[in-house]
Amino acid sequence: SQTIHQWPATLVQPVGSPLSLECTVEGTSNPNLYWYRQAAGRGLQLLFYSVGIGQISSEVPQNLSASRPQDRQFILSSKKLLLSDSGFYLCALQRDLYEQYFGPGTRLTVT
Amino acid sequence: SQQGEEDPQALSIQEGENATMNCSYKTSINNLQWYRQNSGRGLVHLILIRSNEREKHSGRLRVTLDTSKKSSSLLITASRAADTASYFCAGGTSYGKLTFGQGTILTVHP
Numbered sequence: 073s074q075t076i077h078q079w080p081a082t083l084v085q086p087v088g089s090p091l092s093l094e095c096t097v098e099g100t101s102n103p104n105l106y107w108y109r110q111a112a113g114r115g116l117q118l119l120f121y122s123v124g125i126g127q128i129s130s131e132v133p134q135n136l137s138a139s140r141p142q143d144r145q146f147i148l149s150s151k152k153l154l155l156s157d158s159g160f161y162l163c164a165l166q167r168d169l170y171e172q173y174f175g176p177g178t179r180l181t182v183t
Numbered sequence: 184s185q186q187g188e189e190d191p192q193a194l195s196i197q198e199g200e201n202a203t204m205n206c207s208y209k210t211s212i213n214n215l216q217w218y219r220q221n222s223g224r225g226l227v228h229l230i231l232i233r234s235n236e237r238e239k240h241s242g243r244l245r246v247t248l249d250t251s252k253k254s255s256s257l258l259i260t261a262s263r264a265a266d267t268a269s270y271f272c273a274g275g276t277s278y279g280k281l282t283f284g285q286g287t288i289l290t291v292h293p
Contacts, residue, residue, distance in 0.1 A: 076225075104279055115271055116226070116283040162225055166279045170214050174225035 074099040076175030078163050084181045091136075091150040093178050095163030098144065104166035105146040107138055109159045110177075116162065122146060158182045189272060193288045202259040204287040206272030207252075213277040215248050215255045220269045220286070229257075231275075264293040 075098040085091060097103060104123050108116040118131045120138035128138050135154060139147045146163055163175040190205045208215070214233045218226040232239045232248045232255070239246045245258040259266055269288050273281040 106281075108283075115285040116273075118280065118282070121280065160223075164226075170275050170279060171216065171228045171231055172226075172279075172281060173228065174218075176225050177223075179223070 074103075074165065074167060074173055076163055076165060076173065078161075078175040078178050080178060081176065082179045082181075084183060085153050086183055087155055088152050091148070091153050091157070091180070093148040093161055093180075095146040095148075095175060096144055097146075097165050100144075100165065100167075102143055105140065106164040106166070106172065107146065107148050108162045108164065110162060111159045120148070153182045155182050189270070189284045189287045191287060192285070193290070195290045195292065196262060198262060198264055198291055198293050200262055200291075202262050202266070202289055202291070204257045204270055204272075204289070206255045206257070206284050208255075208272070208274045208282075208284075209253065210274065210282075212250075212274040214275040215246075216273045216275055216281065217244075217246060217255075217257050218271045218273060218283075220271065222268075226271065229270075259289075262289075262291045264291050267291045 077096045106121045107119040110116050122128050122140045137149050158181050161178045164172040167173045188207050214231050216231045217229045219229050220226045230241045230244050230246050232246045243260045248255045267290050269286045271283050271286045273283045275281050
C-alpha cells in the first residue's frame with residue numbers, strides 16, 4: 073500500500089528565513105505528486121505538481137519553489153519566508169486514475 | 184484559484200439526522216470528488232463521481248452531480264458523532280489535477 077511521509081510535522085520560522093519541507097512516498101513508482109497549501113479555515117490551494125523527476129509545474133506565482141530530485145521525493149522550498157506563507161502544507165499523490173491520497177501535512181507558522 | 188463553493192459553510196445536526204452539503208463549480212470537469220478532513224489532519228478521499236454519472240452511492244454516502252447546473256451534493260445518512268469533520272468537494276480534470284472548494288464544517292452532536 074502507498075504511504076506518504078511529511079516532515080517536519082510542525083515548524084515555526086521567522087520572517088525572512090529559508091524553508092525546506094520534504095515529502096517522500098512509498099509503495100508506488102513514478103507517481104504524480106502535488107503540493108497544496110491550506111490557510112486556516114479555507115480550502116486547499118494547489119501550489120505545484122510533478123509528473124516525474126525534475127518536472128515541476130507551478131500553479132501560483134509566489135516566493136515558493138519545488139523540486140523533485142528523486143522519483144519518490146518532492147521538496148517545497150523558499151529562500152525567504154513571508155508572514156503570508158503560514159499555513160498547512162499537504163503533499164499528495166495521484167492514485168487510481170483520478171483519486172488523490174494525502175500525507176499528514178506540515179503546519180508552518182511564520183512569525 | 185478555488186473552483187468550488189460549498190454550501191453551507193457550517194452545518195450542525197444531531198446524531199441520526201441526515202447531512203446534506205452542496206458544491207458548485209465553475210469550469211469543465213472530468214470528475215467531481217469529495218474529501219473529508221478531520222481537524223489538523225490530511226484529507227481522506229470519500230467518493231468520486233464521473234461527469235457522465237448522475238448519482239453514486241457508497242455506504243451511507245450519496246453523491247449527485249448535475250453538470251448542467253455545475254453542482255454536486257453530498258448526503259450523509261444516519262450521521263454519527265464520528266462524522267464530525269470538514270468536507271471538501273474538488274473538481275478533477277482528465278489529467279488528474281484537482282481544484283478544491285472552501286469546504287463545509289459538519290458538527291454532529293451525540
